[in-house]
Amino acid sequence: MPEVSRIAAATVAAVASGASLNEQIPQALATLGVGSRQRAALQDTIYGTLRWGVRLDAMLGRLLTQPDTAPALRALLQVGLYRLFYGNLPAHTVVNLLVEAAPPSRKGFVNAVLRNALRRREALEALADATASTRLSYPLWWVDAVTSAYGADAEAALTAGNQHPPFTLRVNVRRMPVSDYLTWLEDAGIAARHLGGEAVRLKKPMPVDDLPGFADGLVSVQDWAAQWSADLLDARPGQRVLDACAAPGGKAAHLAERLDLDLLALEVDPARLHRARDTFTRLGLDVRTRCGDAAAPDTWWDSKPFDRILVDLPCSGSGVVRRHPDIKWLRQPGDVAGFAAQQRRILDALWPLLAPGGRLLMVTCSIFPEENRQQAQDFARRHANARPVALDHPALRDGQALPSSDHDGFFYAAFVKVPAGG
Numbered sequence: 001m002p003e004v005s006r007i008a009a010a011t012v013a014a015v016a017s018g019a020s021l022n023e024q025i026p027q028a029l030a031t032l033g034v035g036s037r038q039r040a041a042l043q044d045t046i047y048g049t050l051r052w053g054v055r056l057d058a059m060l061g062r063l064l065t066q067p068d069t070a071p072a073l074r075a076l077l078q079v080g081l082y083r084l085f086y087g088n089l090p091a092h093t094v095v096n097l098l099v100e101a102a103p104p105s106r107k108g109f110v111n112a113v114l115r116n117a118l119r120r121r122e123a124l125e126a127l128a129d130a131t132a133s134t135r136l137s138y139p140l141w142w143v144d145a146v147t148s149a150y151g152a153d154a155e156a157a158l159t160a161g162n163q164h165p166p167f168t169l170r171v172n173v174r175r176m177p178v179s180d181y182l183t184w185l186e187d188a189g190i191a192a193r194h195l196g197g198e199a200v201r202l203k204k205p206m207p208v209d210d211l212p213g214f215a216d217g218l219v220s221v222q223d224w225a226a227q228w229s230a231d232l233l234d235a236r237p238g239q240r241v242l243d244a245c246a247a248p249g250g251k252a253a254h255l256a257e258r259l260d261l262d263l264l265a266l267e268v269d270p271a272r273l274h275r276a277r278d279t280f281t282r283l284g285l286d287v288r289t290r291c292g293d294a295a296a297p298d299t300w301w302d303s304k305p306f307d308r309i310l311v312d313l314p315c316s317g318s319g320v321v322r323r324h325p326d327i328k329w330l331r332q333p334g335d336v337a338g339f340a341a342q343q344r345r346i347l348d349a350l351w352p353l354l355a356p357g358g359r360l361l362m363v364t365c366s367i368f369p370e371e372n373r374q375q376a377q378d379f380a381r382r383h384a385n386a387r388p389v390a391l392d393h394p395a396l397r398d399g400q401a402l403p404s405s406d407h408d409g410f411f412y413a414a415f416v417k418v419p420a421g422g
Contacts, residue, residue, distance in 0.1 A: 002100035004038055005079050007031050008045040009101070013075035015050060021326035049075075049082040050325035051162055055137040056081045059124040063113050073106055080114050085125075091118055137162060141333045142318070149369045153402060157367060160403035161321045167205035168407075170222040170250070171198045172283055174257045181219065184212050195406060197231065198254070199224040217283040222250045223320075225395070225407035226365070229310060230254045232391055232412050233361045235261060239307035242266060244294040244350055249276030249287075251310060251363075256285040266300065268293045295345045297353055305355035313343045313375075315366040319402075319409025340370050347379050351386065356419035359389065367409040373398060376413035389414035 011028045015021055025046070032042055049056065056078045069077075080098040084091055095114045102110040117124060132147070133140040136158045147154040169192075171181045178198055185192045190212070191203035201224070213219050229251045235241055237259050243252040246265035256263055265280075265287050267273040273291050280287045292300030294311065316336055321327045347362065354360050362379070364371050376399065380386050391412055395401045403409040 002097050003032060004042045004045060005076065005083070005098050005101040008042055008049065009072065009076040009079045011046050012049050012053075012078060013072050015326045015329050016071060016075065018330065020330070021046075021050065021324060045079060045083060045087075047325055048086055049079050050329060051322070052082060052086065052137045053078065053325075053329060054139060055128045055134050058128045058134040059117065062124060062127055063117055063120075073102075073110075076102060076110065077113055080110065081117060084114060084117060085121070138328060139331075142328070142331075145336075145368055146318075149367070150402065157402040157409065160405065161409075163322055163405070164205075165320075165322045165408065166224070166406055167202045168195065168222065168224050168227075169200045169202065169211070170220045170227055170254060170257075171200060172218050172220070172257045173198055175284070176213070176218050181213070188212055195224050197227060198257075199227050201406065215282075220250060220253065220279070220283065222254070223408045223410075225401050225410040226250060227254060228393060228395075228401075228410070228412065229312075229361060229363055230258055232393065232414060233308050233310050234359055234414075235259055235308045238262070240264075240304065240355075241308040242306045242310065242350075242353065244309060244311040244346070245313065246289075247272030247276045249279040251312060252276070252287055253279055253283055253285055255310075256280070256287050257283065263287050264306075265289045266292050266294060295342075295349045297349055301353060305358070306353055307355055307358045309350055309354050309358070309360040310363065311346060311350055311360065312363045313339075313346060313371070315339050315343070315364040315371045316368055317365055319365040319367045319411075322403065323408070336368050336370050339366075340375055343371065343375055344378070347375075348382065351383055351417070354417045356417050358417050360386075360415045360417070362411075362413040362415075364411045365408060366411060367400065367402060372400060372411035372413075379413075380415065383415075385418040385420075386415040387418050389416055 007028050011024045014024050028042060029039055032038060059081055060077055083094045098114055099107050099111045128134045133143045138158060146158060150157060171178045178194060182192060182194060192200050195201050208214050208221060211219060235255060240262040243265045246252050247267040247269060249265060252263060252265040255261060265276055267276060270291050273289060277289055290300050316331055316339055317324055317327050362376060366372055380388050391399060391414055396412060399411050399413045401410050
């Protein structure tokens with residue numbers, strides 16, 4: 001068990017130095033190489049420490065007399081505080097495990113810091129509760145941006161971003177009705193409920209390989225809010241449709257499951273495009289794919305206009321931070337403006353590809369207005385022939401859905417191309 005803390009600390013330290021959690025998690029699990037119980041404990045420790053990192057750092061700052069503590073040791077202490085204050089093991093067990101995980105020369109130091117944390121827990125909690133940033137465990141600039149944008153709704157959205165994400169499926173209705181799949185789950189003793197459309201939420205997450213019908217292409221894992229794109233694009237059978245920035249392929253697959261379309265899935269990253277192709281194959285879908293840059297259509301477009309364009313724009317990922325808690329560590333305030341500039345290039349490059357009367361749907365998994373509402377407003381100002389479409393969806397307010405217990409944070413905006421002289 002000390003291996004869980006040791007590997008978790010190494011992973012946290014790697015993220016703190018700029019590494020992506022998507023890259024680090026497979027390495028961490030491979031290093032552990034033991035049974036499923038410890039793998040679950042490792043994942044919980046890594047995700048939990050990163051999720052509550054800002055709060056843990058505030059406490060650690062009060063405990064450490066040496067602010068220049070080595071990053072690896074600091075990460076180990078962060079893991080220790082997470083396991084002490086958020087885990088299920090007895091405190092003495094956690095301290096013993098962390099001491100075992102520490103380097104020989106630092107065992108006494110780790111023991112002293114963690115036992116001091118236990119003695120001073122009430123004061124440390126009060127310290128962490130003193131500001132919204134440390135109480136909610138987000139960088140101050142992040143809290144300020146969300147509070148400025150959403151006022152009284154900000155805290156609920158930030159709080160939701162610290163919860164375990166819902167485990168939601170999308171039923172492949174080309175192969176099976178949602179009602180039949182729900183019955184199958186019930187017969188298998190798996191508690192679930194229908195959220196709407198093709199979305200089914202399981203009460204408890206489970207390995208995808210254990211999901212009934214997953215290997216046979218009957219179901220996929222996809223957040224409910226991400227599934228709304230299939231409705232909001234308003235595609236019709238036979239239309240020529242582009243899914244730009246398509247990987248990992250969930251939105252394109254959803255469209256293909258619903259309708260017979262002339263569908264092209266475009267992705268600039270070859271490795272991510274390969275993942276999307278694997279998804280289409282597993283689901284038994286015939287979707288054309290192309291490796292290309294959405295911001296440079298001259299390199300891949302055949303000059304035939306599209307009736308519908310779905311563009312899942314690059315963004316901060318602030319709406320899916322509970323699934324990717326490393327975002328809190330990796331994002332900087334200036335990154336949002338950088339993503340917004342990249343979004344502008346893609347939107348302006350794709351707009352000429354849309355047929356008159358066609359619809360472009362802009363999607364992000366962000367809650368920052370600069371990437372969302374402001375981007376959509378600026379796009380409409382730049383293009384006189386882009387008519388914004390009012391999106392009729394109960395969970396959207398001005399196109400924005402904040403994270404909730406049932407879905408992640410997503411933004412949608414739709415535009416119809418006004419024909420010349422229209």
